[in-house]
Amino acid sequence: MAAAAIRLPRDVREALERALEREESPLGRSILEAILRNIKVAEERKLPICQDTGTPTFYVEVGSDFPVKAELKDAIIAAVRRATREVPLRPNAVNPWSNVNSGDITGAGVPIIHWELVPGDRLRVRYLAKGGGSENVSALYMLSPAKGVEGIKRAVIDAVLEAGPKPCPPVIVGVGVGGGADAALDAAKRAAMRPLDKPNPDPEIAKLEESLLEEINSLGLGPMGLGGSTYALGVHIEWMHRHPASLPVGVSMLCWAARRALVEFDPDGSFRLIEP
Amino acid sequence: MAEYRLRTPISEDEARKLRAGDVIYISGVVVTARDQAHRRALELARRGEKPPIDLEGGVVYHCGPIVRQEGGEWKIYGFGPTTSARMEPLEPEFIEKFRVRVIVGKGGMFERTTEALKRFGAVYAQHPGGASALAVSSVKRVLGVHWLDLGMPEAVWVVEVEDLGPLTVTIDSTGRNLYLEVLEAARARAGKK
Numbered sequence: 001m002a003a004a005a006i007r008l009p010r011d012v013r014e015a016l017e018r019a020l021e022r023e024e025s026p027l028g029r030s031i032l033e034a035i036l037r038n039i040k041v042a043e044e045r046k047l048p049i050c051q052d053t054g055t056p057t058f059y060v061e062v063g064s065d066f067p068v069k070a071e072l073k074d075a076i077i078a079a080v081r082r083a084t085r086e087v088p089l090r091p092n093a094v095n096p097w098s099n100v101n102s103g104d105i106t107g108a109g110v111p112i113i114h115w116e117l118v119p120g121d122r123l124r125v126r127y128l129a130k131g132g133g134s135e136n137v138s139a140l141y142m143l144s145p146a147k148g149v150e151g152i153k154r155a156v157i158d159a160v161l162e163a164g165p166k167p168c169p170p171v172i173v174g175v176g177v178g179g180g181a182d183a184a185l186d187a188a189k190r191a192a193m194r195p196l197d198k199p200n201p202d203p204e205i206a207k208l209e210e211s212l213l214e215e216i217n218s219l220g221l222g223p224m225g226l227g228g229s230t231y232a233l234g235v236h237i238e239w240m241h242r243h244p245a246s247l248p249v250g251v252s253m254l255c256w257a258a259r260r261a262l263v264e265f266d267p268d269g270s271f272r273l274i275e276p
Numbered sequence: 277m278a279e280y281r282l283r284t285p286i287s288e289d290e291a292r293k294l295r296a297g298d299v300i301y302i303s304g305v306v307v308t309a310r311d312q313a314h315r316r317a318l319e320l321a322r323r324g325e326k327p328p329i330d331l332e333g334g335v336v337y338h339c340g341p342i343v344r345q346e347g348g349e350w351k352i353y354g355f356g357p358t359t360s361a362r363m364e365p366l367e368p369e370f371i372e373k374f375r376v377r378v379i380v381g382k383g384g385m386f387e388r389t390t391e392a393l394k395r396f397g398a399v400y401a402q403h404p405g406g407a408s409a410l411a412v413s414s415v416k417r418v419l420g421v422h423w424l425d426l427g428m429p430e431a432v433w434v435v436e437v438e439d440l441g442p443l444t445v446t447i448d449s450t451g452r453n454l455y456l457e458v459l460e461a462a463r464a465r466a467g468k469k
Contacts, residue, residue, distance in 0.1 A: 027297070027444060030442070030444075031404050034404040034407050034410060034442065035404060035406065035407060037407075037410060038404070038406070038407035038408070038409050038410045041409040041410055041412075041413060042408070042409035045409060045412075045413075047353055047354070047408070047409040047412055048342060048353060048354050048408060048409070049406065049408065049409060050354070050356050050406040050407075050408045051339065051340065051341055051342050051353075051354025051355060051356045051408040051411075052340070052354075052356070052358065052406075053342070053354070087353075088342055088344050088353055089342065090340065090341075090342045090354060090428065090429055091427065091428050091429070092429070094427060099312065099426070099427075099430075100427070101426075101427025101428065101429070101430070103427075131406075132358075132359070133358065133359040133382075133383065133405070136359065157466055161459070161462060161463055161466055164383075164384075164455065164458075164459050164462075165382075165383045165384045165455050165458075165459075166359050166361055166383045167383075168359075168382065168383070168405035168406050218465065219462040219465050219466055220458065220461055220462055220465060221458060221459070221462050222458065224382065224383070224402065224404065224405055225383065225384065225455055225458055225459070226402070226444070226446060226454055226455065226458060227454070227458045255405070255406055256406060257406045
């Protein structure tokens with residue numbers, strides 16, 4: 001959690017550097033330069049990249065032969081409390097009825113933990129620190145299936161126009177198609193977490209990702225929505241089969257400070273930080 | 277595009293001189309306020325009471341910092357801007373009641389705030405979103421904190437800064453709003469497709 005707060009994954013850093021090479025808007029360029037300077041200062045001074053250190057979200061793959069299972073949830077909560085104190089992270093868990101902040105980033109349903117049981121003896125924990133600005137522009141469209149691919153593309157463009165400057169662009173746009181309402185949004189967030197140098201393995205979907213990226217950037221919204229050719233660093237799509245009557249499209253965006261981490265544990269407790 | 281170094285308190289004349297696209301650096305005192313603090317300050321003002329700090333000529337920063345108490349002093353670890361859109365319903369009255377001259381945030385504000393900035397002679401300036409570590413570099417010290425019962429991000433932090441910036445004036449007192457201009461052009465392009 002500390003590494004993710006302070007250091008961006010390599011693919012995101014490189015995408016921001018490439019964006020600066022291409023960007024022609026003077027204001028857009030100065031924003032990208034400030035972002036890159038900020039990334040450097042954060043790493044040098046061991047400061048969080050962004051003051052909104054997000055809602056901690058974990059995607060846990062537990063090997064069926066990994067020796068620890070039922071205790072993992074408490075271990076994750078303890079890690080969140082410790083990171084909040086030590087990094088420090090911002091206490092970002094507020095009771096929606098009383099508006100009282102819990103004082104760390106734990107509370108009802110927080111941290112958010114997704115579990116998957118997989119074969120093998122390892123434990124893989126993927127971590128996402130996603131801020132409120134980008135989460136607030138998440139969108140769900142329950143389209144009529146007759147709208148087809150054109151309808152899906154229009155929904156993504158509508159979500160971008162609705163989001164405008166709010167999610168701290170340049171963003172990574174995740175799109176989840178099919179499944180159902182909750183599954184589409186979940187797939188959208190997972191899609192946004194896919195590294196930028198990994199297009200969808202299906203070449204047809206990868207082509208759609210590429211054309212949506214061009215279309216979004218050609219709108220001219222630019223960095224921070226102040227004009228330019230860099231609104232999105234990437235568009236990622238994940239899909240599932242749909243109910244005959246439904247065509248759900250979920251859209252989830254990560255701000256440029258796309259703070260992901262991936263840790264892998266062996267059964268003896270030794271671990272490797274794979275990213276950032 | 278001009279560049280200005282401003283020191284608080286900022287006069288109406290100084291604020292009215294600024295134009296969309298100008299770059300400013302602020303030194304002096306900035307006061308953080310998010311939606312909950314805006315709401316509470318306005319509730320007090322509507323009852324005829326004063327908030328704990330005088331904001332006339334001041335700088336309001338839409339920011340929920342990361343702060344830690346160390347040896348009796350507050351130390352700031354995160355000081356980037358939050359999304360200003362959340363304050364849009366409250367900001368016009370806030371500008372009118374407290375006569376702030378510069379609002380700093382990110383992501384822009386909309387028609388009603390643009391109108392209030394024009395009427396009362398103030399500007400909105402953007403700090404690059406997410407660039408928290410840069411903002412921390414400009415912090416000299418925390419002068420005080422109010423309403424800590426709202427939680428760390430929502431409390432009102434009074435912070436002395438030196439050259440907070442570069443901030444870009446994105447909504448000026450002539451009614452220009454760069455966000456709305458860019459959004460309108462983007463909608464027109466999307467419509468043509």
